[in-house]
Amino acid sequence: EAGVTQFPSHSVIEKGQTVTLRCDPISGHDNLYWYRRVMGKEIKFLLHFVKESKQDESGMPNNRFLAERTGGTYSTLKVQPAELEDSGVYFCASSQAKTGRSYNSPLHFGNGTRLTVT
């Protein structure tokens, strides 16, 4: 079984530019999450999809961040325009939770995208 894959593994952009991160979850996993780790801090929740629907985007920092999940398969996270404080590692995770019970199904993570905004 292929794991969660993320692309690119590393991105360096200038302040004001746009970056799009991609995540392919484990096949058959309806739940897809984005998390972020800023240097020195804990991994923090950004948002959660069930299939193509956003279940919870309460962790998204502001409207410069836009996440989509086309057809309930892969997901993209776009940052536009990027700011210095957006630097960090963006993790995608998926789980096979039953509807409404995502809290008790452990997450399977990708290797992350390391974003550096200069």
Add this chain to the structure above:
Amino acid sequence: QKEVEQDPGPLSVPEGAIVSLNCTYSNSAFQYFMWYRQYSRKGPELLMYTYSSGNKEDGRFTAQVDKSSKYISLFIRDSQPSDSATYLCAMSARNTGNQFYFGTGTSLTVIP
């Protein structure tokens, strides 16, 4: 106050030692507890998953949950150099919706 507190270390032990890693938490509603291992430049990898209080053992790894003290532990027996990594605790609850809460991670080095 952070939801989950974890000593970042670093922790350095000789090969063969017993390692104890710990997290404390503030939300008494947390019911599901996980330990992840993360190697450098990789994503977190699920090691242990427990529900509510008690112990769970898997090979050299034992996870303990003490809900009365809001304290969880991961023990590694006969530690190996390949155990050198960052260990993250994570937890969730029915009433926290879709979110999992993580500790900052403890960096462990096992010296041959």
